[in-house]
Amino acid sequence: MHSPELLKGTLQTIILKLLADNGRMYGYEITQKVKDLSQGSLVLTEGALYPTLHKLEAAGLLTTEKISMGKRVRKYYTLTVQGQSSVIKRIEDFEAFISTMFNVLQIKPQFG
Amino acid sequence: MHSPELLKGTLQTIILKLLADNGRMYGYEITQKVKDLSQGSLVLTEGALYPTLHKLEAAGLLTTEKISMGKRVRKYYTLTVQGQSSVIKRIEDFEAFISTMFNVLQIKPQFG
DNA sequence: TCGTATTACCTAAGACTCTAATGTATTGAA
DNA sequence: TTCAATACATTAGAGTCTTAGGTAATACGA
Numbered sequence: 664m665h666s667p668e669l670l671k672g673t674l675q676t677i678i679l680k681l682l683a684d685n686g687r688m689y690g691y692e693i694t695q696k697v698k699d700l701s702q703g704s705l706v707l708t709e710g711a712l713y714p715t716l717h718k719l720e721a722a723g724l725l726t727t728e729k730i731s732m733g734k735r736v737r738k739y740y741t742l743t744v745q746g747q748s749s750v751i752k753r754i755e756d757f758e759a760f761i762s763t764m765f766n767v768l769q770i771k772p773q774f775g
Numbered sequence: 776m777h778s779p780e781l782l783k784g785t786l787q788t789i790i791l792k793l794l795a796d797n798g799r800m801y802g803y804e805i806t807q808k809v810k811d812l813s814q815g816s817l818v819l820t821e822g823a824l825y826p827t828l829h830k831l832e833a834a835g836l837l838t839t840e841k842i843s844m845g846k847r848v849r850k851y852y853t854l855t856v857q858g859q860s861s862v863i864k865r866i867e868d869f870e871a872f873i874s875t876m877f878n879v880l881q882i883k884p885q886f887g
Numbered sequence: 888t889c890g891t892a893t894t895a896c897c898t899a900a901g902a903c904t905c906t907a908a909t910g911t912a913t914t915g916a917a
Numbered sequence: 918t919t920c921a922a923t924a925c926a927t928t929a930g931a932g933t934c935t936t937a938g939g940t941a942a943t944a945c946g947a
Contacts, residue, residue, distance in 0.1 A: 669785065670784070670872075671784050671904080672783050674933080676880070684881060689896090690895075691893095691894060692895095701875045701878060704871075705875055708935065709898095711933075711934055711935075713896075713897060714933085714934095717897095733942080735943075736895085756781070757781065757880070759816075766812050766813060767809055768788070769812070770866060770870070782905080783905065783933080783934095784904080803922095820905080821927095822908085823904075827904085846912090850924085
């Protein structure tokens, strides 16, 4: 489990990128996908997820549609055109930030 | 200039690592060092820096000494033993977080 | 069939970290 | 002598998260 402070500011980027890769997704599905991809080390709480989804929708980056599954209603989120272009920029921003952090911390990227 | 939200949670790590590499430093010096190492893209505001320094001191990771430079008094910060061991852990945490983020975002680290 | 876990949506209070603004004072250079 | 840079610091407010709580459907084992 990571220090939760590090996650701050990355949640929107994660959500947007998952939607870019997977097409439409619903909230609970996003939490499970993040858990899977991070091997359990990143857990999105619902108190963080839903306000963020609603904020991204209000900003015009996402649209929603409600799909009935029997009696249960799922709310699917899809990127708008504006959302699609913003993903690219946010990934670039994230990569630039990481690069800067390696310089400031004076460490080399290690992978393996 | 980076999206400021991404910086959140990394400030303590930056300060501790700079002190580990450079020995004792004073507040203003830290802001300049960060600006230099990041080529101007990361700027620590004083409202973020000083409360963080005081917090790290209260946590026992830093000690201070006041050095008179003529009429001016500089406040130097030095890592305690506890601070030195915490740097190692924080760098490891940061690297693990980056690695996880690359997995979740499904991007490959690009450097150059 | 009954209880529990999981799925699935959501909000609200409070903690925490940052920005922006402000304040004080010294030093150095034009 | 006046302005920029150096050097310390605090505070109000914004924003993002955690923790806790609420509702309800579905699936599964005892």
